[in-house]
Amino acid sequence: MLAHESLSLEQMSELYKFLESHAHSMEEIRSEMEGEDLPESYYQVAEDLDLIFTDLAASAAERLRDMRAGPTGPCTG
DSSP states (O other): OTTOTTOOHHHHHHHHHHHHHHHHHHHHHHHHHTTSOOOHHHHHHHHHHHHHHHHHHHHHHHHHHHHHHOTTOSOOO
16 A cells, blocks of 8 residues: 555655554553563564554655655755
């Protein structure tokens, strides 16, 4: 979805905000899970989801930066 050519700057910005919010939420969930007596698999799933959302948010941020730079790259003067 991040590579979809028809996404507008506004749509990509909203997608980035959504992914960044979920990445932050997963960090909070993982912090709250620490010290709980849960099966190890729960921690692994939480860590995997955290990494997925973090990676997606980073990719969205990069795509958003590229979109803002335009087709010729950032203006240097």
